[in-house]
Amino acid sequence: TQLLEQSPQFLSIQEGENLTVYCNSSSVFSSLQWYRQEPGEGPVLLVTVVTGGEVKKLKRLTFQFGDARKDSSLHITAAQPGDTGLYLCAGARSNDYKLSFGAGTTVTVRA
Amino acid sequence: GAVVSQHPSRVICKSGTSVKIECRSLDFQATTMFWYRQFPKQSLMLMATSNEGSKATYEQGVEKDKFLINHASLTLSTLTVTSAHPEDSSFYICSAREGAGGETQYFGPGTRLLVL
Numbered sequence: 001t002q003l004l005e006q007s008p009q010f011l012s013i014q015e016g017e018n019l020t021v022y023c024n025s026s027s028v029f030s031s032l033q034w035y036r037q038e039p040g041e042g043p044v045l046l047v048t049v050v051t052g053g054e055v056k057k058l059k060r061l062t063f064q065f066g067d068a069r070k071d072s073s074l075h076i077t078a079a080q081p082g083d084t085g086l087y088l089c090a091g092a093r094s095n096d097y098k099l100s101f102g103a104g105t106t107v108t109v110r111a
Numbered sequence: 112g113a114v115v116s117q118h119p120s121r122v123i124c125k126s127g128t129s130v131k132i133e134c135r136s137l138d139f140q141a142t143t144m145f146w147y148r149q150f151p152k153q154s155l156m157l158m159a160t161s162n163e164g165s166k167a168t169y170e171q172g173v174e175k176d177k178f179l180i181n182h183a184s185l186t187l188s189t190l191t192v193t194s195a196h197p198e199d200s201s202f203y204i205c206s207a208r209e210g211a212g213g214e215t216q217y218f219g220p221g222t223r224l225l226v227l
Contacts, residue, residue, distance in 0.1 A: 031214045042117075042204050042218035043155070050214075088154060092214045096121075097143060099216055101154045 003027055004091055006102030010059045014103075015046070016078055022104045023089035024071040030092055032065055037086040079109045088097050114138055115207050117219035124195055125227055133224045134205030139205035140185040145216060146150040146178070149202045161188045207226045 005024045013019055023032070031050040035043035047056050047073060049065035056063045060083075062075040076083055086106050092097040114137040124130050134144055143162050146154040159180050160168045167180035175200075179191040186209075190197055202223055207215040 002129045011176060033215060035218070040202075040221070040223065042115075042206075045215065047219060048215045090216075096160075097208055097214055097216075098145070098160060099158075104154045 003100040004089055004102040006089055006105055008105060009103065010106050010108075011081055012108040012110065015080060017081055019076050019087075019096070019107065021087050021107070022071070023072045023073065023102050025091060026070065027091070027093070027100075028069050030069070030071075033090045033092070034063055034074055035088045035090065037088060037104075043088055076107075078106075081109045081111045083107060084109050093098075114207070115141075115185040115205065115217050115219040117205055117222050119222060120220060121223045121225075123225045123227065126196050127194055130195055130224060132192075132203055132205075134188045134190070134207070134219055135185045135205040136217075137143040139209050141188075141209065142185065143208040144182060145206045145208070146180060146190050147204045147206070149165075149204060149221075151202075154166045155204060158190075168218070172214075180201075192224065195224070197226045200224055200226045 007022050033048045034046040037043040047063045052067045052069045054065045060077045064073045086104045088104045089102040092099055116135045120132045122130055145160055146158045147154050151217045157170050161180050161182040163182045163185050169175045182188040202221050204221040206218045208216050
């Protein structure tokens with residue numbers, strides 16, 4: 001059983017559409033990180049959120065951390081083909097700094 | 112900043128041989144490094160946590176004699192897959208955490224291991 005439930009597993013949309021990926025848990029995390037991974041490469045950090053209720057924006061990407069620090073979402077506005085990839089959320093618990101990963105969401109943006 | 116490298120990027124070996132993978136933090140000191148493996152279409156699974164100068168801590172189900180980890184300095188950790196078998200074929204990824212209480216992990220580019 002994964003500590004972080006990520007949904008949806010797959011998402012295929014047309015260029016210009018919006019999308020949201022969700023990451024939920026019954027556990028509290030001291031921080032939550034979002035990564036994007038391309039085939040054959042390591043995950044690339046997009047953002048780290050640490051404060052309950054925090055909202056961070058990175059160009060067309062908006063990240064939210066739930067008030068209780070148990071869930072998070074990633075919203076992409078006006079998706080582009082370059083946004084295609086595997087999106088991973090990962091939560092850290094401050095006692096050991098280990099990351100628990102969600103199962104990942106494969107996003108495909110069609111031109 | 113916060114660049115992590117891995118070497119080699121790809122390795123093909125015969126069954127029974129040992130393979131060493133290096134993980135380096137290039138522009139920061141990493142008090143802790145982590146080793147993951149990732150199967151196709153799946154997420155990352157933590158194998159072990161490596162602290163500089165001490166023994167690695169392995170996750171449940173990971174054989175410590177099979178996957179030897181050495182964290183000899185604040186910028187280098189190595190993973191040796193001993194007597195590799197085809198079922199060890201996978202994508203191995205390391206990450207490094209900066210010291211001073213930072214929780215963010217920076218990942219290396221991964222090493223694709225294929226055991227024939």
